[in-house]
Amino acid sequence: MAGENSFDIVSKVDLQEVRNAIEQAVKEVRTRFDLKDSHSEVHLEGDQTIQLASADEYKLEAVNEILRQKLVKRGISLKALTYGKVEPAAGSTVRQKISLQQGIPTEKAKEIVRIIKDSKKKAQASIQGDTVRVSSKDRDTLQEIIALLKSKDLGIDMQFTNYRSN
Structure with missing residues (x-):
């Protein structure tokens, strides 16, 4: 896989x-x-x-x-x-x-990317317009990132959508 x-x-x-x-x-x-x-x-x-x-x-x-x-x-x-x-x-x-609030503001998106990078998990985060896409080879890593982001209070309402496995 x-x-x-x-x-x-x-x-x-x-x-x-x-x-x-x-x-x-x-x-x-x-x-x-x-x-x-x-x-x-x-x-x-x-x-x-x-x-x-x-x-x-x-x-x-x-x-x-x-x-x-x-x-x-x-x-x-x-x-x-x-x-x-x-x-x-x-x-x-x-x-x-x-x-x-519709879409993630740029400064919040940058903060989300920074949190993911600082977590030292093997995942890439990229800002795409008003969404942030997170990708990794390991599904468990993605689940850990979702749990990490849910535990942080970023002041915005976040939903995790479009989950894809290739």
Whole structure:
């Protein structure tokens, strides 16, 4: 067995699950007594940004907490969210934008490659766009690398996909 085995490290968010979580959050916001008449909103802008809006920062935080609970229930990692600052909006309301992380940023990809190289395992890691491909002759080495990366907190949500054995 001299073939190469490989897998890809990706960071993707299932947008359909995000939409479902937002719909559930909107339903709960509309029915909660403490958020009545707060003009609270949650909606997806494009495929990258969630917009939150509410009457004040306290209510905005409550809406944010509801959204986080719904995302976790739907299997979306909170590491995939990047929070913008709370900014004032029209009519003395506040809003906040949350960016969804799609793909691994270059600096995180370099950090992943460095961790794999520093582990002294017989594997090669290469950055390919917004994914990192790891290849090795030994499947067990790849499993060890997956375990190593899962044990590190890199601040991003990672999935291990496209596992191939040649």
